[in-house]
Amino acid sequence: xxxxxxxxxxxxxxQEQQGITLSGSIQSDMLVPENDKETGAAKTEDxxxxxxxxxxxxxxxIDAGARxxxxxxxxxxxxxxxxxxxxxxxxxxxxxxEHELTLGTFYxxxxxxxxxxxxxxxxxxxxxxxxxxxxVIKPVQGLTIKALSGKQRRYWSWxxxxxxxxxxxxxxxxxxxxxxxxxxxxxxxxxxxxKYEDNDPGVYYTPVYRVxxxxxxxxxxxxxxLNHGPWSLLAEYAHKGADPSFANGFIFRKGSAAMLSGSxxxxxxxxxxxxxxxxxxxxxxxxxxxxxxxxxxxxxHLPAFTQDQTYALAALYPYATQLGTGEWAYQAELGYxxxxxxxxxxRYGMNVKVNYSYxxxxxxxxxxxxxxxxxxxxxxxxxxxxxxxTHYQDFDITLTRKxxxxxxxxxxxxxxxxxxxxxxxxxxxxxxxxFIADGKYQFSPKTTLRGEVQYLSTxxxxxxxxxxxxxxxxAPHWMLTASDMYNAGTTHIHYYQGLVTCNIGQHRIQxxxxxxxxxxxxxxxxxxxxxxxxxxxxxxxxxx
Numbered sequence: 227x228x229x230x231x232x233x234x235x236x237x238x239x240x241q242e243q244q245g246i247t248l249s250g251s252i253q254s255d256m257l258v259p260e261n262d263k264e265t266g267a268a269k270t271e272d273x274x275x276x277x278x279x280x281x282x283x284x285x286x287x288i289d290a291g292a293r294x295x296x297x298x299x300x301x302x303x304x305x306x307x308x309x310x311x312x313x314x315x316x317x318x319x320x321x322x323x324e325h326e327l328t329l330g331t332f333y334x335x336x337x338x339x340x341x342x343x344x345x346x347x348x349x350x351x352x353x354x355x356x357x358x359x360x361x362v363i364k365p366v367q368g369l370t371i372k373a374l375s376g377k378q379r380r381y382w383s384w385x386x387x388x389x390x391x392x393x394x395x396x397x398x399x400x401x402x403x404x405x406x407x408x409x410x411x412x413x414x415x416x417x418x419x420x421k422y423e424d425n426d427p428g429v430y431y432t433p434v435y436r437v438x439x440x441x442x443x444x445x446x447x448x449x450x451x452l453n454h455g456p457w458s459l460l461a462e463y464a465h466k467g468a469d470p471s472f473a474n475g476f477i478f479r480k481g482s483a484a485m486l487s488g489s490x491x492x493x494x495x496x497x498x499x500x501x502x503x504x505x506x507x508x509x510x511x512x513x514x515x516x517x518x519x520x521x522x523x524x525x526x527h528l529p530a531f532t533q534d535q536t537y538a539l540a541a542l543y544p545y546a547t548q549l550g551t552g553e554w555a556y557q558a559e560l561g562y563x564x565x566x567x568x569x570x571x572x573r574y575g576m577n578v579k580v581n582y583s584y585x586x587x588x589x590x591x592x593x594x595x596x597x598x599x600x601x602x603x604x605x606x607x608x609x610x611x612x613x614x615x616t617h618y619q620d621f622d623i624t625l626t627r628k629x630x631x632x633x634x635x636x637x638x639x640x641x642x643x644x645x646x647x648x649x650x651x652x653x654x655x656x657x658x659x660x661f662i663a664d665g666k667y668q669f670s671p672k673t674t675l676r677g678e679v680q681y682l683s684t685x686x687x688x689x690x691x692x693x694x695x696x697x698x699x700x701a702p703h704w705m706l707t708a709s710d711m712y713n714a715g716t717t718h719i720h721y722y723q724g725l726v727t728c729n730i731g732q733h734r735i736q737x738x739x740x741x742x743x744x745x746x747x748x749x750x751x752x753x754x755x756x757x758x759x760x761x762x763x764x765x766x767x768x769x770x
Contacts, residue, residue, distance in 0.1 A: 368400025689715015
């Protein structure tokens with residue numbers, strides 16, 4: 227075994243000397259499931275796994291890569307369409323100076339992703355890469371032009387529609403050196419995306435509707451940003467043509483999204499203010515209702531403008547962006563460092579972080595007309611007017627202070643309103659108050675103990691929750707974690723977990739046992755429902 231590793235190292239060294247680099251990774255998440263009457267977890271098979279192995283070759287002029295995925299027995303929440311194995315991602319990229327040409331599968335995002343964002347998020351089961359070609363050219367310093375065309379991946383196949391697009395961004399300061407001298411940077415960008423789907427014979431049938439889908443759906447996006455010293459400002463607007471779908475009730479109303487975001491950041495102080503209005507911006511690469519359900523086949527992405535919470539109870543009711551119906555979303559965030567040796571800051575200083583998010587329905591008024599042509603628009607809407615429903619609201623404040631040389635404490639309070647009916651289809655408004663204490667004590671440079679206590683108080687849904695965690699870190703190799711999330715309201719179920727994590731060189735392995743609550747796993751306003759599970763878990767990661 228030692229001889230094999232030495233030979234492998236010699237090969238890598240020789241390749242690097244020739245200007246060729248080989249790298250890769252392996253990720254495997256495994257579960258030995260058990261039946262559990264309390265949580266509803268079911269043992270479907272004896273062993274489940276989501277496994278990925280990726281290889282990449284890089285050189286001066288050519289990069290290439292491929293990814294093997296094995297999900298013949300997928301983890302809970304990844305059944306049905308995820309089942310299978312193969313090499314769905316493979317690419318070759320040619321490079322010449324500042325120019326690139328990619329053939330095969332690739333990921334791309336135009337602007338903020340309002341009309342195009344293809345990416346991979348394994349925890350959510352998202353991989354909506356494009357299979358085709360992309361070219362990136364930089365004819366002059368400060369100007370980047372992209373063009374692409376391809377078919378979008380959906381699990382183990384590709385949707386039949388053709389997605390094409392182009393994007394251009396100009397950095398104005400590259401052409402006006404006086405701007406750089408004043409620490410000012412201005413970007414102007416524009417994008418276009420087209421979906422072509424030939425629905426032969428042009429008519430799609432559902433149990434209720436008979437729809438003549440357009441073969442071409444065009445979308446465009448314009449944006450500009452200004453950065454001057456600590457100040458930043460971004461404005462973006464996107465427009466999408468008529469695109470009837472299940473998400474919008476098969477209407478032919480055009481879609482739009484507008485965003486304005488401003489920030490200020492300097493040592494000890496940061497401020498973020500942003501607002502977004504979106505309407506009818508669900509953009510899928512297929513008209514087939516069965517293939518466009520949930521988060522699959524998505525061409526674009528709209529950020530949620532809510533904070534991604536990392537604490538278990540703060541993330542219990544995560545918000546998902548409402549692409550079909552539309553929304554007004556606002557977010558304000560303030561971060562401030564209180565100086566050392568002050569009454570509030572103490573000896574080591576204190577950080578204060580305040581966040582407020584609010585998401586509201588847009589105005590939607592029924593069309594009062596007997597003309598069938600008018601009815602295809604579905605509704606009318608005043609741009610600045612709110613609708614009746616609050617989708618989501620939260621206010622949270624976090625105080626982080628080093629109490630001594632060895633002990634650091636974070637306290638968080640969060641008030642949340644979550645419209646479960648809007649996000650999940652039923653359940654009404656869930657109003658809650660969440661209290662969190664997170665303490666970390668460093669016994670030595672290599673030994674750290676961290677603990678969390680969380681409490682969620684609500685009279686709605688399943689009632690109150692309590693969460694506790696202890697995490698012992700024995701650097702650089704070991705970490706031991708034990709946690710329990712208990713419903714003190716209606717179910718009185720304990721969701722306990724124990725984990726042992728070991729890091730050795732480029733290898734990381736985690737072994738655990740416990741229960742996981744059924745619920746939504748979210749990232750950036752995109753959510754997937756994961757059923758309850760119980761059993762032994764193993765996670766292995768290797769990078770070289």
